[in-house]
Amino acid sequence: MSGSTFGKLLRVTTFGESHGPALGVVVDGFPAGVAVTESDIQEYMNRRKPGKNPLSTPRSEGDTVEILSGVFEGRTTGTPVAMLIRNTNQHSSDYEAIKDTYRPGHADFGFDQKYGFRDWRGGGRSSGRETAARVAAGALCQLLLKRLGIDCYAYTESIGSVKIDPSAFERSAITETATGMPDRDADRKAAELVAAMAGEKDSIGGTVVCIAEGMPAGIGEPVFDKLDATLSHAVMSIGAVKAVEIGDGITVSQKKGSENNDPFIPGGNGRIEKKTNHAGGILGGLSDSSPILLRAHFKPTPSIASVQDTVDRDGQAVRLSVGGRHDPVIVPRAVVVVECMCAIALADALLIGMSARADDIAAFYSGNS
Numbered sequence: 001m002s003g004s005t006f007g008k009l010l011r012v013t014t015f016g017e018s019h020g021p022a023l024g025v026v027v028d029g030f031p032a033g034v035a036v037t038e039s040d041i042q043e044y045m046n047r048r049k050p051g052k053n054p055l056s057t058p059r060s061e062g063d064t065v066e067i068l069s070g071v072f073e074g075r076t077t078g079t080p081v082a083m084l085i086r087n088t089n090q091h092s093s094d095y096e097a098i099k100d101t102y103r104p105g106h107a108d109f110g111f112d113q114k115y116g117f118r119d120w121r122g123g124g125r126s127s128g129r130e131t132a133a134r135v136a137a138g139a140l141c142q143l144l145l146k147r148l149g150i151d152c153y154a155y156t157e158s159i160g161s162v163k164i165d166p167s168a169f170e171r172s173a174i175t176e177t178a179t180g181m182p183d184r185d186a187d188r189k190a191a192e193l194v195a196a197m198a199g200e201k202d203s204i205g206g207t208v209v210c211i212a213e214g215m216p217a218g219i220g221e222p223v224f225d226k227l228d229a230t231l232s233h234a235v236m237s238i239g240a241v242k243a244v245e246i247g248d249g250i251t252v253s254q255k256k257g258s259e260n261n262d263p264f265i266p267g268g269n270g271r272i273e274k275k276t277n278h279a280g281g282i283l284g285g286l287s288d289s290s291p292i293l294l295r296a297h298f299k300p301t302p303s304i305a306s307v308q309d310t311v312d313r314d315g316q317a318v319r320l321s322v323g324g325r326h327d328p329v330i331v332p333r334a335v336v337v338v339e340c341m342c343a344i345a346l347a348d349a350l351l352i353g354m355s356a357r358a359d360d361i362a363a364f365y366s367g368n369s
């Protein structure tokens with residue numbers, strides 16, 4: 001099993017290695033009639049690609065997306081949407097040194113144990129580059145969410161000890177700052193921290209927050225496919241994510257029920273609303289129409305240039321300094337990856353949610369007869 005498919009009705013399958021000819025994705029089950037161009041998808045690809053600013057690895061991957069199928073006359077046809085991203089800037093020789101050596105913090109050892117050998121060039125399927133294909137699929141799902149009036153966006157909340165000030169939140173800064181922070185002052189401080197880490201041949205971790213506004217209530221499935229469970233699955237499957245929180249997350253274990261519960265209140269137009277949103281928009285695994293709030297914790301980039309202890313394939317002790325072109329922090333490039341994985345999980349949940357009520361199914365088919 002390679003576990004390369006995510007989703008139930010909307011099935012996203014990614015393929016390709018970082019140093020092979022190309023990466024790609026097939027999105028099956030995507031509804032017909034959504035207007036899409038390659039430049040709509042490319043906009044998201046550009047947010048992920050490296051080499052854009054001093055915080056990012058100097059690898060200059062083009063990350064140009066080609067739509068191969070499933071789109072005709074500018075609209076999805078309902079057939080599988082296949083998208084390809086050709087690899088153009090591989091430096092496989094950078095990885096010769098780790099061919100027979102296990103990088104601490106990376107997937108090398110596990111891959112050898114599982115398969116008996118591995119594509120050591122750039123990390124193969126465990127490369128951060130694999131996420132380019134996820135972004136292409138997520139960009140497509142974002143078009144569907146927008147059509148439904150759902151605004152799903154992510155940003156960098158913290159890098160190391162530098163955290164954004166929520167009162168300085170500026171949405172446009174997310175795509176304008178090098179860190180992906182919506183707070184320009186915090187961005188400056190975080191950029192200094194990242195530069196210091198690079199100077200020390202080290203790396204640093206951080207957090208990404210994703211928010212989805214406009215989700216209708218009742219989306220998600222009550223037992224194994226709770227919305228918080230499927231969102232966590234989607235985001236935890238991104239390389240280097242080590243924890244996912246929903247709403248107030250880990251802080252709830254220290255709260256009283258009276259502090260943590262969100263009182264329901266009558267809203268406008270007969271709507272039911274909540275006074276607060278500690279739950280992060282999900283109760284019982286179902287959306288409750290408040291914004292969905294998710295936080296992903298990223299570990300520091302494992303490939304670092306400082307010397308570390310490790311072993312080779314024969315178990316002999318080795319001193320290793322990882323060369324090549326690695327980000328001193330993963331978070332800024334991962335913002336759009338988190339956003340896109342959430343968009344995929346939400347789009348799938350919305351499609352599944354359409355079959356919950358017999359009345360809705362009957363109304364749909366009577367309208368079509």
Ligand SMILES: Cc1cc2nc3c(=O)[nH]c(=O)nc-3n(C[C@H](O)[C@H](O)[C@H](O)COP(=O)(O)O)c2cc1C
Nearest residue numbers: 106107126127128239240241302303326327333334
């Ligand atoms: C967008 C993105 C970029 C990444 N870039 C790098 C990198 O340049 N060097 C590296 O060692 N790891 C990088 N990673 C992290 C590895 O892919 C990840 O740590 C590795 O596969 C081991 O998996 P785990 O951390 O989930 O255990 C990146 C991850 C993402 C999501």
